[in-house]
Amino acid sequence: MANQSQTSEIEITLGKYPRVYKKDTPFWEDLYNYFANPTQMNRAEYNLICSKRDIKLWTTLNMKPHRSWKVSDAKKYFGIKGAGKELLNDFMEVWNEYQDLKKELKNAQETGKQIVLCV
Numbered sequence: 001m002a003n004q005s006q007t008s009e010i011e012i013t014l015g016k017y018p019r020v021y022k023k024d025t026p027f028w029e030d031l032y033n034y035f036a037n038p039t040q041m042n043r044a045e046y047n048l049i050c051s052k053r054d055i056k057l058w059t060t061l062n063m064k065p066h067r068s069w070k071v072s073d074a075k076k077y078f079g080i081k082g083a084g085k086e087l088l089n090d091f092m093e094v095w096n097e098y099q100d101l102k103k104e105l106k107n108a109q110e111t112g113k114q115i116v117l118c119v
Helices: 025-035 043-061 071-078 084-110
Strands: 011-015 116-119
Touching: 011 084, 025 043, 025 071, 043 071, 043 084, 071 084, 084 116
Parallel strands: 011 116
Antiparallel strands: none
């Protein structure tokens, strides 16, 4: 779009959020499903919030949040790697990018224009 002020659409480039926009992760799949059908709960955001708590417990206190929790499941879901502080830092990058994307979506929604996600 050459001039967005004259159109009724706002483009949001997902390329600015490479940690969130990883097509091969279940996190992106859940987020995409929410974007396609926003009447359902945002499972990706729910998992992100719970995983923030869980990964902080695991990396700072070496404590499992519950008996069946596995750090490898969180790593696969978000496409993150590492151990200890490195894992927490990698996860927090995903968290911060998601918060930035969410803020951009909210600002675009407040304009009343249609939001177009592009790569």
